[in-house]
Amino acid sequence: MDFGLTEEQKMIVETTRTFVENELYPHEAEVERSGHLRMDLIKELQAKAIKAGLYAANMPEEVGGAGLDTQTWLLYEKELGKANYALHWTCVARPSNILLAGTDEQKERYLYPCIRGEKWxxxxxxxxxxxxxxxxxxxxxxxxxxxxxxxxxxxxxxxxxxxxxxxxxxxxxxxxxxxxxxxxxxxxxxxxxxxxxxxxxxxxxxxxxxxxxxxxxxxxxxxxxxxxxxxxxxxxxxxxAWLGATRLQVAATCLGRAERALGHALTYAAEREQFGQKIGKYQGISFKLADMAMELKAAELLTREAAWKFDQGTVTEADMSMAKLKATEVLAFIADEAIQIHGGMGLMDDLPLERIWRDARVERIWEGTSEIQRHIISRELLRPLGA
Known part of the structure; x- marks a missing residue:
């Protein structure tokens, strides 16, 4: 498995990151405070995503998508996952690949309009x-x-x-x-x-x-x-047959938010002074940062390995469950620690940390709870032993 990114992957990551930072981040406060995503805003951002080639990028080329392999798709998902979920999921839609299981007539009626941004x-x-x-x-x-x-x-x-x-x-x-x-x-x-x-x-x-x-x-x-x-x-x-990789999608979007939270924690630890020195100099903070970085890397490696095996045709249910389980639990850990490092400011909505912390909670429930993922993993371990 090659851990380096190709030039094409670097370009996709950079394009997606730039879109997220320039087009989605500016609207986060409005959506978070109102709890509502305006349809006119959806249409505006949807048009920009289509123009940027980011809309329905999860779909095969033959039906009008970008034809990304699993590794590249998850790198793209990770960047999108850094933003408010409603913004990236609705405005940069990735239609469910279960639509590919439809008949030709069903694809004309449902799949292609979703890829063109005409339906959800x-x-x-x-x-x-x-x-x-x-x-x-x-x-x-x-x-x-x-x-x-x-x-x-x-x-x-x-x-x-x-x-x-x-x-x-x-x-x-x-x-x-x-x-x-x-x-x-x-x-x-x-x-x-x-x-x-x-x-x-x-x-x-x-x-x-x-x-x-x-x-x-x-x-x-x-x-x-x-x-x-x-x-x-x-x-x-x-x-x-068609929904298995959704656990990897959840893992990837969680990695994006965890990386964003860690970035805020690092910046704050390097700039904030208490008792005459930067707080990052204190072991109570520096060790938190070390653990956050280590856990994030472990989650990313599990996810990337599962993605690689998916493309090789060797992925198992346990591989995908491990990635989903680790990434969702690491996100919760990093979000909590990032708030702790920021103190009271971490809970204010001036920063995205309290939102990332709140949003992290559902990830251990949907697409299979953490308990279900542990059941899948343990079942795969025990089955060869006849247990």
Whole structure:
């Protein structure tokens, strides 16, 4: 594995970093204090991101994306991750690659408009009673002639308020397994405005202000069979085939914020004076900085190794879980220590540290909790031993 960056990777990192600092940072205070991302601002920044070649850069070249390999994509994600989440995720959108699993007709209707910045989509899996245990979902879809009728509720659905459609996972049957009956899951495209499909305001939360969540309600919502994404009863296969790298995406954006927080801590420690000397001279501060830098490097190495193995076709579930687990926990550690180094000023919204600290909390929950990641890692360690 080569740890050096190619000239192309350096250019992508520099282009993304410049865009984040010049176009996104200036709007952070407004979004953080209002909790709202204006649509006119979204459109303005979206146009700039498209012009800069940064929009939908995660997608393959053949569908209009940048065709980045996993290593380069995560370097790009790391730079974007330094900014307010709503700003970088909405205005520099990276459509879910699950859209690539669609038919040619579905790609024309959903994928290409997302890549061109004409539409947004959202993924709907989680329910009030089914988070990590997706097989426990109660929302269902029953066949009725050439249609399916959807019924149930999804919640914690990110940016569903602005999405033009949802990819919804529904229970469509049951199968017998050695551990008892398990639900069969199918993924469906559901357009906003379809009768029986309602999007309701979600919950206010401490992390990622301006990046909304919603409650989706399906009350005898009828859609044609042509709206199935993938195959009937194969929703898990579609998700596993196309969503695996999202854990690495979370890891990369966390690395970006951790690096930004460490940068602020280093600058402050080098400039702030107490008792006649720079506070960075005191071991109580200097050792914190050393530990922060070491943990950040460890998290980055785990993430880059997983990305390299992803491109080699050798990545395991444990590799991606380790990267996600380490990066999210390191972000929480570095954000907390950076605030401690700044003292009271660290908690003021003049600096991005209190925002990074708040935002860090959700990262250990979504895309699989830390406990789920540890379960995946330990299961992979024990399986060869028959345990």
């Amino acid at each position: 989509g959202c993924l709907a899996m989680t329910e009030p009673g089914a988070g990590s245990d997706l097989r426990g979902m109660k929302a269902s879809a029953r066949a009725d002639g050439d249609d399916f009728v959807l019924k149930g509720t999804k919640h914690f659905i990110s940016h569903a308020d602005i999405a033009d459609f949802a990819i919804v996972f529904m229970a469509t049957g049951e199968e017998d397994t050695p551990r008892g009956p398990k639900k069969l899951i199918t993924a469906f495209f559901v357009d906003k405005g379809t009768p029986g499909f309602t999007v309701r305001q979600g919950y206010r939360n401490v992390s990622h202000r301006g990046y909304t969540n919603a409650v989706l309600e399906f009350d005898d919502c009828r859609i044609p069979k042509s709206q199935i994404l993938g195959e009937l009863h194969k929703g898990f296969e579609v998700a596993n």
